[in-house]
Amino acid sequence: MKYTQLKEIIKKKSSKTEFAIVTNLKNGLSEIYEPGKSLSKEFEIHKEQIDNFFKLKKNGVIEKKEIFIETYIRPIKVIIVGAVHIAQYLVDFAKSLNFEISIIDPRGYFASEQRFPDMKIINKWPDEAFKEIETNENCALIALTHDPKIDDPALQHALNKKFYYIGALGSKKTHENRCQRLKDAGFSSNQINSIHGPIGIKLGGRSAPEIALSIISQLVAETYKR
Amino acid sequence: MKNSFDEKILEEANDWINANQKVALATVIQTWGSSPRQVGSRMIVNEKGDFSGSVSGGCVESAVVRECIDLIKKNKPYKKIEFKVSNESAWEVGLACGGEIAVYLEQIIEK
Helix, strand or coil: HHHHHHHHHHHHHHCCEEEEEECCCCCEEEEEEEECCCCCCCHHCCCCHHHHHHHHHEEECCCCCCCEEECCCCCCCEEECCCHHHHHHHHHHHCCCCCEEEEECCCCCCCCCCCCCCCCEEEECHHCCCCCCCCCEEEEEEEECCCCCHHHHHHHHHHCCCCEEEEEEECCHHHHHHHHHHCCCCCCHHHHCCEECCCCCCCCCCCCCHHHHHHHHHHHHHHHHH | HHHHHHHHHHHHHHHHCCCCCCCEEEEEEEEEECCCCCCHHHHHHHEECEEECCCCCCHHHHHHHHHHHHHHHCCCEEEEECCCCCCCCCCCCCCCCEEEEEEEEEECECC
């Protein structure tokens, strides 16, 4: 690989542009490809397969062709509602797990910059906050306030937008009440049952980092189930 | 598996080059069976044998380092190597996990 190409890759990474590095393993030639853009003659014939790797969010060698594709795809958006203690640990875990975190909390004293350095916190109510975040079925929601005023509107948004993972903190009793409110609001039992509540896999721990670990583990598991 | 925008191994390679070191990239391009690191996993190696990142769970790194040094010394642009479970081939190292991996080595060509 040429040094100029390495520099270009680093530039694309820092601007979070989705791209792929395609390499011909037979002659060592490589090229940077952005979806929708054209490729040189060398690689153009493989465009369909390259796009397919993008679609599957995968790296690999095209079958029976010595062409290696390495894709760089934007991480999954994870929206946390509640800038609470557990969220601080979730942010730490998420950094090394390729999730892109946004935190929503209308309570200013929780959402302070000091508690979450280098982290953009949306200090608004969920309905307002979601106007700033583009969401779809590739998103995940972690509701941590167990305050219906804050969690419920976010859960409703996530259900309507068919987030692939929705989890809500709270005891079984809290969750039963939450389910009843969502039922009253017109959500189907299928939708309501898709919510992971109480959130997380059973690890047995009770401390904030342990709960964060149990939540992030469940999120990773659900991400690979898709 | 896709690659992460946050992984900083290529940035580290750039730092090494800026410190006038010669650098080879080693990338896992194919895996069979139970290999520990996914396709796209990468390590970087300089001409002295310093390395960062990984291509396996520590099973084949030493051989990859040797191959990378060789690549740099002979000034070859690239090379593909495969590691299997047994040690019968030229490799004295193998994957204890029973997997197989193919690793693509390439030198970063001078500025």
